[in-house]
Amino acid sequence: MKKIILYSIILIVNITLAQTGIKGRVTTESGEPLAFASVVLIEEKKGVDSNTNGEFEINDIEAGNYTIRISFIGFASKTEKLSVKKNEIKNIIIVLKESNILNEVTVTGTLKPVSRLETPVPVEVYTSAFLKKNPTPNVFEALQNVNGVRPQLNCNICNTGDIHINGLEGPYTMVTIDGMPIVSGLSTVYGLSGIPNSLIDRIEVVKGPASSLYGSEAVGGLINIITKNAITAPIVSADIFFTSWLENNIDIGTKYRLGKSTNALLGINYFNYNQPIDNNNDNFTDLTIQERISIFQKFDFNRKENRKMSLAGRYFYEDRWGGEKQWNKSYRGGNEIYGESIYTSRFELIGNYQLPVKENMNLAFSYTYHNQNSVYGDVLYLANQKIAFGQYTWDKKILNHDILLGSAFRYQYYNDNTTATDDAEKTKIYSVFLQDEIKLTENKSLLLGSRYDYNNNHGSIFTPRLAYKWKPNQNSVFRINAGTGFRVVNLFTEEHAALTGSRDVIITEDLKPEKSYNINLNYLTKVHFENGSVGIFDISSWYTFFNNQIIPDYDTNPNEIIYSNLEGYAQTLGLTANADFIFPFGLKSSFGITYLDSQINRDGVTSQPILTEKFSGTWNLAYEIPKWFLSIDYTGNIYGPMRLPLLSDLDPRPEYSPFWSIQNIQLTYKKWINFEVYGGVKNLLNWTPNKSSPFLIARANDPFDENVSYDGNGNVVATPDNPYALTFDPGYVYGPNQGFRMFLGLRYTLY
Incomplete structure (x- = not known):
């Protein structure tokens, strides 16, 4: 009986030692663990979450070169290349930098690049990721989930429409592309549906008059499609x-x-x-x-x-x-x-x-x-x-x-x-x-x-x-x-x-x-x-x-x-x-x-x-x-x-x-x-x-x-x-x- 137990322990130890895998810890720049961070080994299509201590482990992989991607909401994602040898448990520490959305660079409020926290004019920023949360074929429909902005249909038959900001009708909203007054006049009603989401990096919204920088039409607000x-x-x-x-x-x-x-x-x-x-x-x-x-x-x-x-x-x-x-x-x-x-x-x-x-x-x-x-x-x-x-x-x-x-x-x-x-x-x-x-x-x-x-x-x-x-x-x-x-x-x-x-x-x-x-x-x-x-x-x-x-x-x-x-x-x-x-x-x-x-x-x-x-x-x-x-x-x-x-x-x-x-x-x-x-x-x-x-x-x-x-x-x-x-x-x-x-x-x- 003792021999059986001894052989079993030796076998378990050998199996453990023979494993090939990756383990590590995800932390902030200050060293605090990030619980439930997403860790994905791209080549193996394996994904795990870090535990409450920020630790994770991926086992049962072959020796070779891998790409690991770590992401956590509110932090910048990180991708690293690593090489794992046979029978090796690769140990890594991943440090994620906080992604401060208040430091997003905006250009709409002052006609020059400045962080969202530093601009004297309030600017709301909506990235292309925002557009993917409710896929639509054009910008007109995509803005339905922006607070204070409402796509308004003007006709039950032809379904043309305009954009209301804070209750003001479409003609009071200036829509620009890369800061240029593209959508105005005739296309205020007919042109918005023609802007595809595929070319958009982000949308910046200014609520309130912007006429002192952008001129006529920017009375109720400004939507700048970048x-x-x-x-x-x-x-x-x-x-x-x-x-x-x-x-x-x-x-x-x-x-x-x-x-x-x-x-x-x-x-x-x-x-x-x-x-x-x-x-x-x-x-x-x-x-x-x-x-x-x-x-x-x-x-x-x-x-x-x-x-x-x-x-x-x-x-x-x-x-x-x-x-x-x-x-x-x-x-x-x-x-x-x-x-x-x-x-x-x-x-x-x-x-x-x-x-x-x-x-x-x-x-x-x-x-x-x-x-x-x-x-x-x-x-x-x-x-x-x-x-x-x-x-x-x-x-x-x-x-x-x-x-x-x-x-x-x-x-x-x-x-x-x-x-x-x-x-x-x-x-x-x-x-x-x-x-x-x-x-x-x-x-x-x-x-x-x-x-x-x-x-x-x-x-x-x-x-x-x-x-x-x-x-x-x-x-x-x-x-x-x-x-x-x-x-x-x-x-x-x-x-x-x-x-x-x-x-x-x-x-x-x-x-x-x-x-x-x-x-x-x-x-x-x-x-x-x-x-x-x-x-x-x-x-x-x-x-x-x-x-x-x-x-x-x-x-x-x-x-x-x-x-x-x-x-x-x-x-x-x-x-x-x-x-x-x-x-x-x-x-x-x-x-x-x-x-x-x-x-x-x-x-x-x-x-x-x-x-x-x-x-x-x-x-x-x-x-x-x-x-x-x-x-x-x-x-x-x-x-x-x-x-x-x-x-x-x-x-x-x-x-x-x-x-x-x-x-x-x-x-x-x-x-x-x-x-x-x-x-x-x-x-x-x-x-x-x-x-x-x-x-x-x-x-x-x-x-x-x-x-x-x-x-x-x-x-x-x-x-x-x-x-x-x-x-x-x-x-x-x-x-x-x-x-x-x-x-x-x-x-x-x-x-």
Whole structure:
């Protein structure tokens, strides 16, 4: 018996000694263990979690060379090469550096690179990883989970839309690509859906006026889409997904070199949806039929002394239509079967050049060509827009002053076939701006900025701003921003409701530029908890007052949309808060809430603006399970009631929308090198706006108003066939008509 026990011990010892494997410990830079860190041996496709002491062990491997990858939420991932000999237990220590998202470099708030914690202007940053948590085929839909930002559909039929920031409509939001005003004017409504996610490195959001740096349109806020760098982008990337509604999206990207001094990035996006669905039974498509392609090409030129020079271009074409299910292109522009068909052809060019001088001087330019051929029933809308933009900036530090001086020129050509545009509109804006960030002490700074614009139609416009920043410690910052904004109006390029439906458009005067006055308070802090968790809290409050605001009047006459400068005032005030938590056991969460109080005072009567919610919220829960190579993302949003445009006192549809929420869940499997498989469900609750309304499209059975009766004053008369005294109108829309749907996708990335 003793011999058996002795032999057994010897055998166990031999087996133990003969093992080949890797063991180690994961720590922070200060030596604290990181529990539940993800450790993956890439070649063997094996993954484990570190224990509560940060220790891990991977056994039963062959001798050879391996790549080990260690990651932990809130820390920069680390990859190491190592060699393991036969019968060796390789012992390693991995030190991860904290990834401080407060030190992310932003450029949008001040037109120069600065960390998020140091910028005097609050900037929110959303990386390409954020876009993957709820995959969408374009930027318009991707922004649905950004707190205080709401993609607003403007038409139940063609599904065009714009972006609202803090309750202000799309024309008050400037959308730029690499800082250049690409999406504006005509493309405010029609161009957002054409920006593919594949070319995006990050999205920076500034809430509140930015007109003192960016000019007209940046009244409510700014969304700057920053494209990938051709040097650091993946060699090859592909993202393909489809949904149970038979939507198909393909993103393909690659980088390559041209000679020794040029890095190039090519991206192609294709989206197709060709399945007329009518779940709300009104004989109209719930989702617009779409086919579009976008081709993006970028060149980054390597120059002496690391001076920047880049050139990028994008071509975009889209064919979309919505309408009665039996519509086809043979009915286009006729009055037999109703359909809204939009052909969009668009070209963009963006360039940036750092001058070869000792000073930090940059030239940037952009050019866009946008051509649109549309029909809304039997109404033809042909529009053409060209925008040329050039900007010069000089950044100079003198003692405790960081000075930015710049000048810009913008030329816009616009023409269409409507009666509102007798001749082509040619608008020129000349601009100069100056910004001085003064470092008062080590933790306090003051920013003074102003911009002067001369518009050939409206004359001189002056927009100053002031910002104060105080850092009480290394992880907190308090900011005050105050300033003015202005917007030069391009009515028919921005207001889709002026073209669709049967309301007459009435413009009562020569429209003046809108002006706004804004103050914003912001507090941002990072907190370390005893259990190793990290919390980041971002709280802002603001107040905006408008002069000369142009708000479409749907209420005075149900058959008209009346446009004029507001005789009175408009104001919006609110509070927004974001909270991000990083837990040591693989869970990361983000929550955001926004409260709005928007008012319009017209002729002494105060009302809530159309399509402006008082409350909204967003959330994102992400959980990593490394041993299963699995991540889970649960995203969602919720919106409070908003006032909706009714057509008459007899209109049976609710005047206010209900509380509504869109929620999504996604599972991502990451076992294979370079590949990710993902799938999930969008709109888990199967919510659609028709569930709280007897109908969405007014008079869907009579889209050409052939059976509508009018009195001697042109007002609609209630009849047995039209008991609610309505005309055809698709503008009663506040949320997407797509209900529950599943999706499945594949990503491939090669660095």
